[in-house]
Amino acid sequence: MPPARAPVKRTAASSSAAGPSTSAPRAKIPRAGPSQPDIKPRIGGTATTKGKAPLRPAITVPAIDRKPEINQGEEEWQDLMKRTYGGQKGADWYAKGVKTVEDKWELLPAFLKVKGLVKQHLDSFNYFINVDIKAILAANAHVVSDINPYYYIKYTDIRVGQPQRHDSNQVASRLTPMECRLTDSTYSAPIFVDIEYQGEEKRNKQRGVQIGMLPVMLRSDLCHLSGRNEAELARMGECPMDPGGYFVVKGTEKVILVQEQLSKNRIIVMRDSKKDEVMAEVTSSTHDRVVKTYVVTKNKRVYLRHNSFKEYIPIVIALKAMGITADKEILQLICGSDERYQEAFGVSLEEAAKEKTFTRRQALEWIGARVSPNQAKDDGSYAQKLTPVDIAMQALAAMVLGHVPVRNMNFRPKCIYLATMARRVLMAMIDEHMVDDRDYVGNKRLELELKKRMDKILEKKSRAGPFDAGSLIKQGGDPITSAFVRSISTGNWSLKRFHVERAGVTHVLSRLSFIAALGMMTRISSQFEKTRKVSGPRALQPSQWGMLCPSDTPEGEACGLVKNLALMTHITTDVPEEPLIKMAFMLGVEDISLLTGNELYRSGVHLVQVNGSLIGVTHTAKKFVTTFRKLRRAGRTSEFVSIYINHHQKVIYIASDGGRICRPMIIVENGRPRVTTEHVRLLKEGKVTFDHFLRAGLVEYLDVNEENDSFIACYESEIDEGTTHLEIEPFTILGAVAGLIPYPHHNQSPRNTYQCAMGKQAIGAIAYNQLNRIDTLLYLMTYPQQPMVKTKTIELVGYNKLPAGQNATVAVMSYSGYDIEDALILNRASLDRGFGRCHVLKKQTIPMRTFPNGTHERTAYPDPLPRPDAYAFVDRADGMTAPGATVNQFDVMIHRETPVDTRGAATEGYKPSPITHKLPEPIQIDKVMITEGEDGSLIKILTRQTRRPELGDKFSSRHGQKGVCGLIVPQADMPFNDQGINPDIIMNPHGFPSRMTVGKMIELLSGKAGVLAGKLQYGTAFGGSKVVDMSQILIDNGFSYGGKDMLTSGITGQPMEAYVYFGPIYYQKLKHMVMDKMHARPTGPRANLTRQPTEGRSKDGGLRLGEMERDCLIGYGATQLLLERLMISSDAFETQVCETCGMLGYNNWCPKCKSGKGVVGLTIPYAAKLLIQELMGMNIMPKLCMEDSV
């Protein structure tokens, strides 16, 4: 235990107010003096209990060595900590402690300020830049020439600069992400290495050699945007609300999705009930390879399975080969003194004896004969042939359980590890419940794939290495840059060395709405196959509480496989484990290599594992764990190290590896949360940050495994004796997207899931720089509003600043018949005033290509004009339209000319290749941008269209209640209440009973109360404004408490027979609009091969009469209609057939019979003619036999 400081001394110091600080040398921070009148007197008051012995000695003192940025609050914070941990705790201190912590949710914005919503991406990238890249380099540092081993290159250091323009002629200047988006270039920074290589005579050293460019994640440490304020961001054309965490590659924004996979280097036990087999699996991952090792049972015997071996190796032989030759020792290592295990393992021991392997050498020879040949070749790069013993030795040392190091041929750690695996298998054989759950979130690691591609590249480099040094490095530059760019822009990761081949790792950042972009950053994709029909991995896991959002998952095939992070989660990065091991030994853990099997499994003994490898045992498990946790709270280890006891396995697990999900929680001690209202007050005043709470041990991070070892109260009232932690805020179990739903706890759960999908399609504001962006497709709402009923999450993610929807006054009633099946009735006057109005911005990129012979495309004004109408807005000076122009169908936007000859000698001839507008609706030109791209000049045109809602446009509320506009009604015909208020939307009440979206009803009530009170109401999950309060506001304003109003029909002028539920609901306009889908064609283009009509609206295609429709016509017997649909209106073809031979002829001539005698004309589908000819091409002769028609 850390030494307790004498608290009495401090009491004296603080009660004598201004006296010189007598306490410890930590007094760097100014003492609380008279400058704090509001706190001081209270201390004086409690000082009446002076001299009373401290109830609890101070355990932690806030670490002062790491100096926080905020200094003004520091004094007060120190003072507060003193009072909390110091000796002097009077009666009213306890009284205060009992009081509930007000506004403890304020910790959440504080957390987000430090961590941000996309911290997992930024952390991962920063870790890669600062730590991992160096480790990878170190693993591949030495490159020796294959031809002459005398020559070599050694990398000594690696650095990454800041993003800059990579011109050769210009001085390096700052490159902003916005410029990259506009110019279709990559936001990347140079990578420098220091090298050392063998020249002809002497060794040369070179510093700062650029080996390539690395794409930089936005808002990471390397990015120019990190740590900038709003004004600076605006200057660079960035939106302050943009979360960052993505790359800009060739002008497109790319996100690397978080991947979920089973944890590496951990034993996972599975059971196959059909085959009655138990299997323990470990995926060993090191910096240079990833290998899987299994311990399996077959016929009740235990075997080792590994790719290096042709067949199963009996576990006893494997252990003997690794140096444990005594059967007794093996038995003790695996079974301990438990007779049940010994009995179950006996068969396996016998088997080894049957194979006549008793000594280590025999075992090695046995294994050596079974090492799979290609494996041996892979490893054996040495020229001389290896003996089977050496081969076996090598395979066991390097391949089997590769993450357990073998130093100086000391196989002891590996033996114990293998024995543990075998023991776990035995345990599972005897007791079915000892199986691990693959889907348990604690067994999962979330990985951002950054790391792997670097390996690949350096490996490539080492292959290129052998010829010579110096000049070689320079030519090495290109592959690295292009490999990075390619892997990010295509999303294909293939790493031979790690047996990884993965497609679709990166995605284009969806900018449909702000929420869509945000939702993409928190997405997690699973490695499971979508087609397999297993429910396990798709199900909602109890252990994902608070870590992954329970609502936000897609419907359909990816359901439950694509998940989203909850609001307060954090994904860890690697923390070095050596200090942890040292610390464990200091806390009394006995080293594993000094113990025999007998000592390992005695009762009361707990094994200690650090990141999956056994380091030792302890007899005082509880004490060890609590002390370790205290040290962590004191900041002696990283806050992301987790420790917990598995009571079944009697193992203490310490984890410090990357990819664990964890979340912060308030620590509860002695039945009281350590965070008090006082602390929160300082936080609210902005004087302290989340880090203060963390460092002072008031709050800590728990990962899923440690959560299971804790007793967490959801609310303060639930705290009792054993409680160890308190939730910061229950609504954080939802993610950023589900957090937009008001009163989600009142909805049927699938409705929340539907809204999560639809919220991403809502049209609204995208970013502050939305009008400066040139995206392929951008939907913007003309007049977005923030919701009347918001949630805390909405404020935290900034949805109220970049909203996507409008508060519509809704009447829940029936109106005409145009509102069935969820259709909505819209008020025409509301549309005139701008309800649901949106812009559609589209981009056209026109690169000016350069050809091999040096000629390039150009823009020009044609003379004479081919179609004067189409060129009305084209400027004479540059052959381009200017912003503001209206362009109709087939009008020219840019008159581009392409050289006639692009291969041979450069000539003067140009042929026009104009860019025209193709769609029937006229568009406005919004922007014309010209720039110098990476290859040649580049023109981008942004076109704009303003759309008002029309029949068939899709709308949705925030409760998964979507509907299309069924009718637009003049305001005069809409119902009105006694104040003359009309609804904007009429919704059919049939939408409620089966959907059970009570949240929507409460939203209406709160919204209405908000309107009347002139306030925004809250609909936060598990909280929010109460219905009773809302009803009271309605009553106070002269409305019915239930939210119903008396309406008068606009058509008849008579009062309605029933009261109507009437009030504002936030409605989103979704991106599916009739204008983009409406399509019909009389006749039009046909496909070349089959001469049938083309397919799809974009190609002006026909509407297909499919096979099911065909079946209907057959069933009805409508032969003439069938003939007309399938042939005459499609691909009728006039051809000729020779009656004598049955083959196709032409020009009244049969080429086979060499005569025109029996040739007759007929009409067949062109596709049939094609089939006949294709069959003939395959040496099959189809014959057409004619019959007289009746």
Next chain:
Amino acid sequence: MSQQNRYTQQNPNPMPDRNIPKPPDTIEYICGDCGAKTAMKPSELIRCRECGHRVMYKPRTTRIVQFEAR
């Protein structure tokens, strides 16, 4: 009746002639960074004369544009 005549008859402030003001022979592009205007010929390198920025925008058309207000 041509569109031009209709304007002059109905509108007390007649619309100016469609071809006035005349589009200039060289167009001054607007710099995306500093907002300075630079006249450029098609074959020239695209770069702001003031700040060297390489994203340039075309200024708004000089022709008269009519919108339908709905």
